[in-house]
Amino acid sequence: MIDAIRSEWAKTWSTRSTWFTVALIVALGGLFALLFGFAAAAEHARDPAAFGPEPDFRPLIFVQVAVGYLGLRMFTIEHLTQTMALTLTTVPRRGRVLAAKAVVCFGVTLAVGTVTGLVVVFVNRAVLTSQNMPVTALTDPGMLRVLAGPGLLLALLGLIGLAVGALVRSTAGALIITIVIGVFVPAMASLYPEWLARLILSYLPITAGLRLLSLDGDPDLPGPWAGIAVTCAWAAVLLVTAYAVFRRRDA
Amino acid sequence: MLGRMIEVSGLSKRYGDVIAVDDLTFDVKPGVVTGFLGPNGAGKTTTMRMVLGLDAPTSGQARVHGARLADLPEPMRAVGALLDAGAVHPRRSARDHLRCLAVSNRLARQRVDEVLDLVGLTAVAHRHAGAFSLGMKQRLGLAAALLGDPSVLILDEPVNGLDPEGIVWIRGLVRRLAAEGRTVLVSSHLMAETAVTADRLIVVARGRLIADTTVEAFARPDGVLVRTPEARRFARVLVTEGASGVDPAGDELVVQGMSERRIGELAAAEGVVLYELTPRRASLEEAFMELTR
Incomplete structure (x- = not known):
């Protein structure tokens, strides 16, 4: 198992596209933190009640696409380049291949996600402070969870991407699913009837997971741990499904 | 003695109404080159993929060393396969490609350099495999197959894309590997090419076994x-x-x-x-x- 993980680790870092994707994840986090920060400041100037001092993690909605890509590509690239046959003749136990990919994916996205989360928080704070807006004190109870949480959330979203990649096998197909479920559906939540919007916010992997990073204590939405548990459940169910399919399907 | 053998018994593969492989039974023995011969679309690749556990048989079974490949403790030392020479990440260097495979079976690091040398790719090992010609990709595919120094080799159309020098080289290599006591199965749709290298012949057409014989007996x-x-x-x-x-x-x-x-x-x-x-x-x-x- 260790050897299979080392092999997946070597595969991950021996192509330049991984480095680009990692850089893209962090850059997207910083860029959207900047955009959302100034937008929030402008809104705040008009209506002081519009935005609170809590860190704004909406940038992660966009970041998750790149994180999902990092995960799904671990499978789709092998189907695209036909190297899956080689992988499966050198490591014929398919559960082992899936597990090794999942471990590498989780580790990489946990690290990159944690860095990105910190970038988002501190860029956001810098923007708000520069616009003379209040920010939540770093010593605030719950702030530790908010600072450490993005890594876990993005690592789970990476695993979901990995599972979707294993199921769909095509990069374009898996990416479209990630974008539609991850970005389009939650972005249009304000258009839906309230009961549907609440359902989506409570049970989609990204929106439920973002509750982990919330400090608002909204009684209508899941709490931090209930929210991330929903994301965990998505990752677990999709990985088990991916295993069941990958184990039987002709490679 | 089941070691080193490829045993195929009652193997069939059906895709919907199409029968790609139809009740194939044969053994491939060590120490000789066995040619796996048939026209394009005869089911050779599908059979090889089933032997390697990539595709699941509709019925029957294929065993290597008396077991399914997934049940062997050190797959790369047991079986080396060249299926599709194009199967490389185009933006990964040849050496990295082999290293990724080598670590998966805990093979010694210098083994990568040994096989690169063996197939004559040492000078271009740092280059992206996507820039390789088909002949160079075939050599890289062979290097991957030989990485674990396997006792069973399964090569699907290895001479495809090779220049005359490469073809002569691969004939010698394949014969030497068999002479070392390995089991070597080489598929081809070219009778003449197979006759030069192979000792035994397994001939298939439309998924069925047509002949399981020696090259000498085949050419009556x-x-x-x-x-x-x-x-x-x-x-x-x-x-x-x-x-x-x-x-x-x-x-x-x-x-x-x-x-x-x-x-x-x-x-x-x-x-x-x-x-x-x-x-x-x-x-x-x-x-x-x-x-x-």
């Missing part, structure tokens, strides 16, 4: 051609001495049922002048076409 002897100015007289002599058939036409005879050695001795004894004495074999291509029609 087809009489001895004799040219002599005394064709009629000599024909009578040969029949008296036990030839089962002579077929005189002008100064030519095609003699059946008698060795060229015996014919030569009789010619000397009878004082018959010979211009030509040639054992004929049915052309391998003809035999192949006949069987797989």
Whole structure:
């Protein structure tokens, strides 16, 4: 198992596209933190009640696409380049291949996600402070969870991407699913009837997971741990499904 | 002794209404090169993929070393396979490609350099595999197959895309690997190419086993051609001495049922002048076409 993980680790870092994707994840986090920060400041100037001092993690909605890509590509690239046959003749136990990919994916996205989360928080704070807006004190109870949480959330979203990649096998197909479920559906939540919007916010992997990073204590939405548990459940169910399919399907 | 063998029994693969492989049974033994021959679409690749556990058989089974590949403790030391030479990440260097495979089976690091050297890619090992010609990709694919120093080798159309020098090289390599006691299965749709390297032949057409034989037996002897100015007289002599058939036409005879050695001795004894004495074999291509029609 260790050897299979080392092999997946070597595969991950021996192509330049991984480095680009990692850089893209962090850059997207910083860029959207900047955009959302100034937008929030402008809104705040008009209506002081519009935005609170809590860190704004909406940038992660966009970041998750790149994180999902990092995960799904671990499978789709092998189907695209036909190297899956080689992988499966050198490591014929398919559960082992899936597990090794999942471990590498989780580790990489946990690290990159944690860095990105910190970038988002501190860029956001810098923007708000520069616009003379209040920010939540770093010593605030719950702030530790908010600072450490993005890594876990993005690592789970990476695993979901990995599972979707294993199921769909095509990069374009898996990416479209990630974008539609991850970005389009939650972005249009304000258009839906309230009961549907609440359902989506409570049970989609990204929106439920973002509750982990919330400090608002909204009684209508899941709490931090209930929210991330929903994301965990998505990752677990999709990985088990991916295993069941990958184990039987002709490679 | 099940080690080193490939055993295929009752193997079938069906895609909907299409039967790609139809009840194949054969063994591939160590120490000789076994040619796996059939026209394009005969089911050779599908059979190899089932042996490697990539595709699941509809029925029957394929075993290597007496077990399924997934149940062998060190897969790369057990079996090396070259299926599709194009199967490389285009933006990964040849050396990294092999390293990724080597670590998965805890192979020594220097093994990568050894196989690169063996296939003659050392000088270009740092280059992206996507920039390789088909011939170079074939060599890289072979390097991957040989990485674990496996006792069983499964090579799907390894001469595809190789230049004449590469073809000669791979023939020598394949024969040497078999002579070292390995089990070597090499597929091809080219009869002539296979005849040069293989000792045994497994011939398939439309998913069915057509022949499981030696190359010699496959190209059946087809009489001895004799040219002599005394064709009629000599024909009578040969029949008296036990030839089962002579077929005189002008100064030519095609003699059946008698060795060229015996014919030569009789010619000397009878004082018959010979211009030509040639054992004929049915052309391998003809035999192949006949069987797989």
